[in-house]
Amino acid sequence: MGYLMLLVVRVVLCVYMFMMFHFACFSSHLCHSQDSSALLHFKTHFIFDPSIFEYHYDYDYEYVHEYEDGYEYEYEYECPHVYPKMSTWENGTDCCSWMGVTCHSVSGHVIGLDLSCGALVGNIHPNSTLFHLTHLQTLSLAFNSFNYSPFSSQFSKLVSLTHLNLSDCEFKGEIPSQISHLSKLQSLDLSSFYDDLMWKEITWKRLLQNTSLREIVLDKTDMSSIGPTPNPLSLIANLSSTLVTLHLSNTRIRGSLTNDILCLPNLQHLILRGNKLSVHLSELSCTISLSILDLSFCGIQGPISSPFSNLTHLTSLNLAGNQLNSSIPSSLLNLQRLTHLDLSMNDLSGQIPNVFDRLTNLQTLSLHDNNFQGKLPSSLFALTQLSSLDYSNNEIEGPLPNKVAFLNLTDLILRDNLLNGTIPQWALSLKSLRYLDLSNNRFRGHISEITSYSLDHLDLCNNELHGNFPESIFHLVNLTLLCLSSDNWSGIVNFQLFSKLQNLEHLYLSGCSSLLLKSETSVNHTFSNLWELQLLSSNITGWLEFSGKFPNLDYLKLYNNSLQEKVPEWIHGMDSLSYLNLSQNNVTLMDHFPWYRLEYLDLSFNSMADDISSFFCNATILYIINLSHNKFTGTFPQCLANRSFFGDLDLQMNKLHGTLPDTFPNLNTLNLNGNNFEGLLPKSLSKCSGLVDLDLGNNQFEDTFPNWLQNLSYLEILDLRGNKLYGQIANLKSEKIFASLIIFDISCNNFSGSLPKAYIQNFRAMKIVHDVQSPFSYIDTDWIDTNEAYEGSMVATIKRVSLPFTKIPNGFAIMDLSENKFEGEIPDVIGELHRLKSLNLSYNNLIGPIPPSLGNLTNLESLDLSSNMLDGNIPAELVNLNSLEVLNLSNNHLEGSIPQGKQFDTFSNDSYEGNMGLCGFPLSIQCNNVPLQQSPSSEAEDKFGFGWKPVAIGYACGMVLGIGLGYCVFSIGKPQWIVIIFGGKRIKRRSRGNRRRARTTLFQLFVVM
Template sequence: MLTGHAIRLELSCILFGGSIHPNSSLFQLHRLQTLNLAYNDFYPSSIPNGIRRLTNLRHLNLSDSSFYGKIPTEISNLSNLVSLELSGYGLQLDKRTFEAVLQNLTNLEVLSLSPVNISSPIPMNVSSSLRYVNLVDTNLRGVLTESFFLLPNLETLKLSDNNFFKGVFPTLHPNNTLLELSIANTGISGELPDSIGTLSSLNILNLYGCQFSGSIPDSVGNLTQIRELDFSDNNFTGPIPSTISKLKQLTSLDLSDNSFIGSFPSTIVTLIRLQHLYLSSNSLSGPLPSNASMLQKLTFLDLSNNSLNGTIPSWVFSLPLLYSLWLGHNRFSGLANELKTNPTLEELHLSHNQLSGSFPQSLANLTNLSNLDISSNNITGDEGINITFRSLKVLQLSSCELKDFPHFLRNVKTLWVLDISNNKIQGQIPNWFSGMRWDSLQFLNLSYNLLTDRLPQNYYHNLEYLDLKFNFLHGPLPSSICNMSILSLMDLSHNYFSDSVPSCLGSIANLTVLDIRRNNFTGTLPSFREGSTSLTTIVVNGNRFEGHVPVSLLKCHSLEVLDVGNNVINDTFPAWLGTLTELQVVILKSNKFHGPISTCQTKFCFPKLRIFDLSCNVFSGSLPAKVFGNFKAMIKLDGEDTGEIKYMKPSEKSFYIMYEDSVRLVIKGQEIELERINTIMTAIDLSSNHFEGVIPKTLKNLNTLWLLNLSHNNLKGDIPMELGQLNMLEALDLSWNRLTGKIPQELTRMNFLAFLNLSQNHLIGPIPHGQQFNTFGNDSYGGNLDLCGLPLLKKCGTSDSSHVPQPMESEEDEDESYFLSGFTWESVVIGYSFGLVVGTVMWSLMFKYRKPKWFVEFFDAIVPPENRRPKKRAQRQQT
């Protein structure tokens, strides 16, 4: 410090913290050529402007030191810099400084700015001395030009993870210096030019996750020095070029998630250095080659999600270094009879094929398997088979034809995951199974079988996931189930469990999902204690619970879904639920709730609520206009984009466990189960109560509402013309009330309206025409004797007589005409679906017609086919 003659200062990875003062003695080291402060923690200080004094700097490395804010412009004046490394989140580099760095630092060879926020295009002219450029995840803009490819000394160019960086791949000039090129996860599109083959020295080429289309040019075979080639997740078509066989240095080839056709490229088997081969999610067909003995170094092989067929050849299982093998979602029809012992194979995925017969004895030779997935095949059992898997941790046998618990499980002591769901296993859970000492078992799925009798007392204490739904289990729930203290998901739904539930269910600390719907549980709901704050979903629909909704639910701060429908709960409206700020779905239907709907006393009530079902209760009083005003999630603000379909965030614990909420609605007379609740689905059902008074005009503010059902109440007055502002509404049911006046012409503005029921009111005058109203039939207006005009037979102007409103029908008469209610929401049941994360979760529709047979026959006889269904909506049908 006395002379300032130090030329090199290496202070990386020594846990420096705090800030660097602008007048620090560091900046008095005027002869300093190398300064390395990488991997320290200077948060939240910025890079000091005093750096400009170190004019002799040749190497500056401040990477991953938690500097924050704008990179000082003065850095672009350090004209002697040879390497500049400023990688780290929290830093920003303005356009002017970025251009100056690339153009003015004429000695610069190494530039690493990932993931600094640049948000600028790459300038046209850059320093010709550049050798290494890393601009990964820097929010680059603009288009890809050939400027970098013209640099005479460039060896590495990394531009990946810049979604707004677009353009087409430029035509290239021959280059024998570039060793690595990565533009993965960018908006680069178009066809890959034939000139790609001129990069003769390339070792690594990564085009993953772009938007390339067309075929791969044969010139790719000229990249004879390449070791890693990744063209995955694009739109490439055609056959895989045979010239790939020239790439003798190749160790990793990834062509997955494209649209390649043809047979398995037999030329690949000549790539003797290949270690990783990914061809999954294409349209490859035909059998595998009978011999691939040259692939002796292969460790990972993924051919899943194609249309490959035939038997699986024995060489697949005998590759000496193979660690992981994925052949699922093909059409393979058998296994090799004799498999050689393979000491390296640990992962074997054969799901969704056409394998049949008993559990393959030949698999016993794969002694080190840790992960075996043979689900969705026609495997019938393992009678007479002796298999010992010493290291098996994950076993998936769902959707097979098993009739008993696999006997070889007696020899397995190391399981973490066991899934034998959706089989034909019947009878009691055997004693040997419930008595197994699987101390490491975390996931157990026995759902969709024919299991009977009671649940055994002994269960596995380390379980995180227990799924027993859709069986015939009965009797009380043993209190020992609460010994599973780290349980995260418990699904006992669709069984015959009875008696009260153990009170300890409300205090399992890690429980996020509790689903015990469709059983015969009685008594009151359990109290939820301070340890229950992890709960996101509580579903108890379809039992015989009574009493009140426990106020202890206020301790469940993360609660998103609450479904207590179809019980005998006798309570007033639990307005205090509105203080649960994450609550999105509330189902109270078909209970004995009574009294008016009151609002909570806090400023923001139900801020995220999107599905609200109070139907089939004894609620009374006027419709709660003030409560509707709190439903902020049903209001689209100006400039807010709600068009993108997203889904309620799944509760994901591991690769094998995913839980997603689903909603079941009766819409247009059909029961539809959506296995994921998208975040733009909004619904209000207050039907079959004793509400009276007028329909609040404030409903117009809920401009993202999809479904509104106010039927079977005592509502009076006119239909507010303001409802026409609900331009996202798909289903509106106001039937079986005492509404008067004309049908507002403004309702024809609802362009997405696919179902309308205004029947059994006292409406008068002509039926509006236009837009969706032209698609509705007679049953949308039945029982309104003073309505006229199409689609009714009564013409307007033929009678001036008015009809005196009649009293509401008795329950017997109402049931007799029940078919007229159409959109009655017989169930809005919140459930969930879970599964193995092998691909994408799709929508599932389940239809159930409710109209009596005599009416269907009568309806078919008098209504022309073209008037029986509303027209499909052009824009929203795809969702």
């Protein structure tokens, strides 16, 4: 009986368990009807449009690059694929089975909704049925486009939310304070691609009262209205017991990083990248769990703080893009758990400590763009886990070691250093290596065989390599970039062989003694994926007969290859081409080029003699044109003047003529130097608000000074040299006059009146020296859509020599007002133009003393004040001009002793000739401080054997003779014998002054006799 009862109980339990299991399974597949209806209604407000990723996200790649403040940022996106998730949402089906939907196993309510990377386009209105899903615990709408809808306060109705991800949804406006009502929230991600979401201080404070938050990701939301007092970062201390992850990169948050933040007990990830913060850390005595710290681009100054060395749990430290200086402290390399270390783009210097044997877990090391010197530490090459090493753009020298312990190295970037020796075999044979950049060093010798078949980026450009290309290069089928530019390649390079590399997108070759384009067979080779091709400074043969195909070529540069005759058919057939540079050749004919997509054209320094009038009028999107230094004829193309927009136009040094139209598009550069244009200057240029470079020099323009250009706030170069411009330059009063000008050349005209003091005192860019970052940086017009910005060119007269510049250095600041008819004194305000490299005021009618303020121009390399009527002493302050290489004060009325010391000890007589009152080195006339009327001592009489009386008699006779000669000169002209005796060239140079000045000079000469 007992057995039967036990059996019955077991059966009942089995049936009950079966029914419960069946009910649970059944109910888990029955979506709550209200939730199903809400989702279907929500779906009707959106369309699926994967094209939004073409301009917003790049879901084919791991990183998308963005540029801010001159630095490159990398953002990792989480959309490897785009899913049309709502396509599975159909009426009459169970919503719990729909893609992206998660239901409660018992109630059937929707508790999870993941529509991330769904390519949804539409609006989320406050009355959206999304907010009816009140049982939602997790919601992700990341990486969709909600058309910049306002961030709705209705999200606060989803009170059960623990995880909310609205990153990169294109919401805009203020973040509603009701976000703090989500009291169960553990993870909040509002990061944005653009900074269209804004925080108010009260909202930020209320959010931080939520003690459940473990993860806060707010990258690129705008927090500029918060703080800086109280410290908005210190408010995070309220979350001390819960916070694990905090991402606030590029939020414009202000404040200080202090100990109380780093000492949060559970904080593991702290990302504050791209904010302007101060760091006030004392020695840390707390227990710290921080594993990832990113303070890159935060404006941190000074040496690396010692407390960083106490963060012993760190696996990733990023201090890139700051103003850190001094050396790397050895203690920092005691962080034995580090896997990622980035100290790039700082001012760190000295030798790198040889203590990498402590960092056995290190995987990535980036120290590029610093000032490190010496050799690479040997312990670095013993790191077996290292996958990425970037030491580029430093001053590292010496050879690379012959052996390394790398097992997993994928990226080796050592470009822009002083490395020498041969390229070791291991650098070309590591099986894991994908990215190798050794460009811009001093490696020499041959390239050995390459067996790193996984390479997709190989850059050996600009070294001292020579010999032949190794055959193994043509077996690297994964290559997408190959750069082999040098000066000493030998042998015949068959260009057709590169077609074997079907993945190749970028190819750069230069310095080939023989580069054969023409195929030896009738086979037409196709370069399927080649996007950029540069063949420079090589002996190219067979370019007219070449028959290769480039279906996707966008960028073609064939610079300096002695190419002859017309542009060949294979270039004419490139429908995809947007950039074409054939400069520095001997091309004579363009023929009928199919412009199509062409945006950049450089044919400078060729022999083209076409009529320019309609040369490129069918090029509707051509944005940058450089046809300088050719033989083009005709008048200015009217079709260009009718364009609504333009970038840069350089037609200098041709044979163009006629007047300019008075309708110009908004452009950045206009260079017409060295032609025969005439008439008035076109006033429509005053409407070109983006104009940076205006060069109309060496033409026949006849007009007054273009005061109407004064408010062009971006104008950096104004060259009106060598025209027929005339009249006074009005001293207009404005604080915005030519504010950005750094090159001002109006020489060789007929301007008169006083020097334009009002303009000079407002040349603000010429006063600022610290803006010049590098002697190798150049003025460009910032055309963002090309691979290579147009950097302008000009001919500048510096140190008495006319120099052509194909690129204009940013460090240049030139003011040339010479060979005009300016009068009056030199204004003191010129001494405020501290950036000046060259100042030329010669051949005018300037009077008065040389201003001592010119001694403040410590960057000045050339000063020419010759052929004026300046008087007084040479200011002793000019000795402070330590950079001065050329000084010309000749042909003035200067007097007194020449200053001695420093650069003044290097100048010759030519610097001072024609100033009869000057004395002292280097002149042969010694300065005598004894007054002329003082009687010489008896000792002097005894020494020379005669006293003052014979001298006085001789002086009187000389004076009578001088007056007589002067009378002859002014009565019968300049006798040839006087010219021979006293130097006709010197007198002729002085004759450029006015007649009164010439007579005064001659009179002084004869009195001295």
